[in-house]
Structure formats: C-alpha cells, structure tokens
Amino acid sequence: MRSLIACATLAASLLLAPLSLASEREDDYINTLTELGYPAPKDAELVHIPPTLDALEQSDMHPELKRVIRRGHDLFTNTQQLRGENVFNNMNCSSCHLGEGRMPFSAPVWPAAVTLPGFRGKNGHVNSLEERIAGCFTFSMNGKPPAYGSDTMLAIAAYHQWLAKGVPMYPEKPIYGRGFPAPERPKALSYARGEKLFADKCSICHGDDGQGLAVRGKTVFPAPWGDHSNNWGAGIVRLQTAAGFIKNNMPLGQPLSLSDQEAWDIAYFMNSQERPQDPRYTGDVKETLEKFGPTFHKHSMYGQKRESDGKLLGDHANTGEKDFLKPDTIRPRTFD
Incomplete structure (x- = not known):
C-alpha cells in the first residue's frame, strides 16, 4: 500500500506543483500527463492549470478572501469535519475529485465555476454553482447540503x-481532462470477473467488504458501497462514470493500468452492491426507476436484478446513517 501511495504522491506533486508562467510550463504539465498515459490535448481543447494554495498566498487578493478560499480547500479535502451535520457517510469531496479537485481526468471541479449556471439533465433545470455543490452533498455524501449562502457554502x-x-466564463472550447472520460464499453460485462478483480486490485485499500478504511475516524480510503458510501442517486452509480473513474485513476498511483474490460467489470461488480436509497425515492423502486430512468438510472443498476443472486437492487428504504430521505434542497425550479 505504501508504494501505491508513494506513486500517487509523486504524480500529484508533478501535476500540482506551483506554476509561475502557465504558458511556459504548459508543455511540462502536458508531458507529465502523457508520461502517465493520458492523451495529449487536441488542438481545439482548453488546457487550464489550476492555481495552487501557494499561488494564493503570493497573490495580492484581500487577506479575508484568501482565508475564505483556504477554508474552502480545507472543507473540500476534509469534508468529514461536517460529519453528522452535512455528511452522513465516510466520503470527502476529494475522495472522487482527486488532487484537491485539480487533477485532470478525475473530474476537476474548476469547470463548474465557469460553466454554471447551466442546464442539468439530472434535475431538469438550470443549476447554479451552489446548487451543483448541494447535489454532491445530497447524493455523493448521502447528506444534507450546507444552506445556500452560508459560510460553508460560500x-x-x-x-x-x-x-x-x-478561465473565461462559458468557454467555447471543450475542456481538456474534464469529468471521468469512460473507455469504450465492452460487448459483455462480467460480475464474476469484476468480483475477482476487486479482490485482487481494490480490496487492499477499500476492504474485502467494500467498507473502505478509516483511521481514528478519518477517511483514508472511501467505501465504494454500503451505508458508508454514496447513495443510489450519486453520479458514480452510473456504470460509465464508475468505469471512467476507475480506468483513469485506479488503483491509486497506477492510472490507466487496467484494461478497458477490467475497468468496466469492476464498475459493474461495484455498482451491483447495495447502498443507501436514492433521495428521490417515491416509495417504490420500479416507480422511481420509471421516473428517473430516462435521465439517470438507465445507466445504473438501480431497479435491476443482480447477476449473482437475482436480488432487486434498490428495493429497500434504508437511508444509511441519516434519519431522513430527502433534504429540502431537492426541489424543482421554475421561472414561470
């Protein structure tokens, strides 16, 4: 495990080192990524090297603004400090958005700041940046978002x-390294292969039972399923999202080391395990699937029978560690 962490730390240090003149350092940045196996940017793609906290300290921004940004970084990388109030599993924001939210091909979070407000198919209306962050708390953290306009949300x-x-608002160029780009889906997925691959490649960090690893109450490796994981409404329950994350980032420190088939099989196995109920649950799994299948669950295993034993996934009212299903932030928006 130490060697894996060392590899990840080395990669992160190369990618996240302070950059003085981005135009002069962009070649080094891209070379580091391509040496790790990532594709080089296309001519039409926007390449952005996110600034570091060191660069923040060197800036001439107001000291109070610097303090608030540092606080945001602290909450992003240690979201567990909000456990029991806003977070009800063992996730941090940085559990999925690696490298402090800066890592390309690990859903870097800065694109949200320049593409929102924007329409989101998941909830069918225009979302603000705060609403997008609230969605992560609701689904990925199985929690209750900080109040809009609160110190934490700010x-x-x-x-x-x-x-x-x-980065300009609403950039016209496609963003290089955005999201979790999924490899091409194989013709057939195998639960049995995924189960064995998880045991061989993933369980050393995430546990044989998928419950992750916490030391003295601090998350070291998150749980990929179960009550300590994301709920059925989180983006990573979609097979292509999970396969993209796994292919580009796992095992930790060994990005792109798995074949496309292996990444998809692990995603298939992982997302065929139970987790807390989708906060949009209507009280009936089939009805919820019909309602949200066209926009979301058509890509997940929710409401499907598990290959290994025929269990109907999501057919329960378990909300994990929280004592509620849906926070009041999950609501429609209309401009009528």
Missing part, C-alpha cells in the same frame, strides 16, 4: 472559483 464555492482563475 467557502467551498470560493475554492472552486479560485481553481478556475483566468
């Missing part, structure tokens, strides 16, 4: 916007 949003410094 700090996290400010950190997102700091990482996007220098």
Whole structure:
C-alpha cells in the first residue's frame, strides 16, 4: 500500500506543483500527463492549470478572501469535519475529485465555476454553482447540503472559483481532462470477473467488504458501497462514470493500468452492491426507476436484478446513517 501511495504522491506533486508562467510550463504539465498515459490535448481543447494554495498566498487578493478560499480547500479535502451535520457517510469531496479537485481526468471541479449556471439533465433545470455543490452533498455524501449562502457554502464555492482563475466564463472550447472520460464499453460485462478483480486490485485499500478504511475516524480510503458510501442517486452509480473513474485513476498511483474490460467489470461488480436509497425515492423502486430512468438510472443498476443472486437492487428504504430521505434542497425550479 505504501508504494501505491508513494506513486500517487509523486504524480500529484508533478501535476500540482506551483506554476509561475502557465504558458511556459504548459508543455511540462502536458508531458507529465502523457508520461502517465493520458492523451495529449487536441488542438481545439482548453488546457487550464489550476492555481495552487501557494499561488494564493503570493497573490495580492484581500487577506479575508484568501482565508475564505483556504477554508474552502480545507472543507473540500476534509469534508468529514461536517460529519453528522452535512455528511452522513465516510466520503470527502476529494475522495472522487482527486488532487484537491485539480487533477485532470478525475473530474476537476474548476469547470463548474465557469460553466454554471447551466442546464442539468439530472434535475431538469438550470443549476447554479451552489446548487451543483448541494447535489454532491445530497447524493455523493448521502447528506444534507450546507444552506445556500452560508459560510460553508460560500467557502467551498470560493475554492472552486479560485481553481478556475483566468478561465473565461462559458468557454467555447471543450475542456481538456474534464469529468471521468469512460473507455469504450465492452460487448459483455462480467460480475464474476469484476468480483475477482476487486479482490485482487481494490480490496487492499477499500476492504474485502467494500467498507473502505478509516483511521481514528478519518477517511483514508472511501467505501465504494454500503451505508458508508454514496447513495443510489450519486453520479458514480452510473456504470460509465464508475468505469471512467476507475480506468483513469485506479488503483491509486497506477492510472490507466487496467484494461478497458477490467475497468468496466469492476464498475459493474461495484455498482451491483447495495447502498443507501436514492433521495428521490417515491416509495417504490420500479416507480422511481420509471421516473428517473430516462435521465439517470438507465445507466445504473438501480431497479435491476443482480447477476449473482437475482436480488432487486434498490428495493429497500434504508437511508444509511441519516434519519431522513430527502433534504429540502431537492426541489424543482421554475421561472414561470
């Protein structure tokens, strides 16, 4: 495990080192990524090197603004400090958005700051940056979002916007390294192969039972399923999202070391395990699937029978560690 962490630390240090003149350092940045196996940017793609906290300290921004951005970074990388209030599993924001939310091909968070407000198919209306962050708390953290306009929400949003410094709003070019780009889906997925691959490649960090690893109450490796994981409404329950994350980032420190088939099989196995109920649950799994299948669950295993034993996934009212299903932030928006 130490060797894996060392590899990840080395890669992160190369990618996240302070950059004085981005135009002069961009070649080094891209070379580091391509040496790790990532594709080089296409001519039409926007390449952005997010600023570091060191660069923040060197800036001439107001000291109070710097303090708020640092607080946002602290909350992003240690979201567990909100456990029991806003977070009800063992996730941090940085559990999925690696490298402090800066890492390309690991859903870097700065694009949200320059593409929102924007329409989101998941909830069918235009979302603000705060609403997008609230969605992560609701689904990925199985929690209750900080109040809109609160100190906590302001700090996290400010950190997102700091990482996007220098990028124009609504960029016309496609963003290089955005999201979790999924490899091409194989013709057939195998639960049995995924189960064995998880045991061989993933369990050393995430546990044989998928419950992750916490030391003295601090998350070291998150749980990929179960009550300590994301709920059925989180983006990573979609097979292509999970396969993209796994292919580009796992095992830790060994990105792109798995074949496309292996990444998809692990995603298939992992997302065929139970987790807390989708906060949009209507009280009936089939009805919920019909309602949200066209926009979301058509890509997940929710409401499907598990290959290994025929269990109907999501057919329960378990909400994990929280004592509620849906926070009041999950609501429609209309401009009528």
